[in-house]
Amino acid sequence: MRLVLGILRELAGLFVDDGLLAVAILAVVAVAALVAKAIPGIAPGLVLLAGLLAVLVANVLAARR
Numbered sequence: 001m002r003l004v005l006g007i008l009r010e011l012a013g014l015f016v017d018d019g020l021l022a023v024a025i026l027a028v029v030a031v032a033a034l035v036a037k038a039i040p041g042i043a044p045g046l047v048l049l050a051g052l053l054a055v056l057v058a059n060v061l062a063a064r065r
Contacts, residue, residue, distance in 0.1 A: 024055045
């Protein structure tokens with residue numbers, strides 16, 4: 001049983017290594033979804049692109065310190 005739990009923890013760690021990064025990505029996706037409901041067209045894609053790039057840059061700069 002311990003082996004299975006250890007494997008599941010390692011597997012989850014592959015996808016969610018940095019909890020704050022995962023939460024930030026989910027927030028950007030949620031904002032893009034809200035924008036998609038309100039404004040059809042290219043706006044949701046731009047929000048998604050800009051938001052995810054901002055999250056990535058912020059995470060890299062934080063990891064650099």
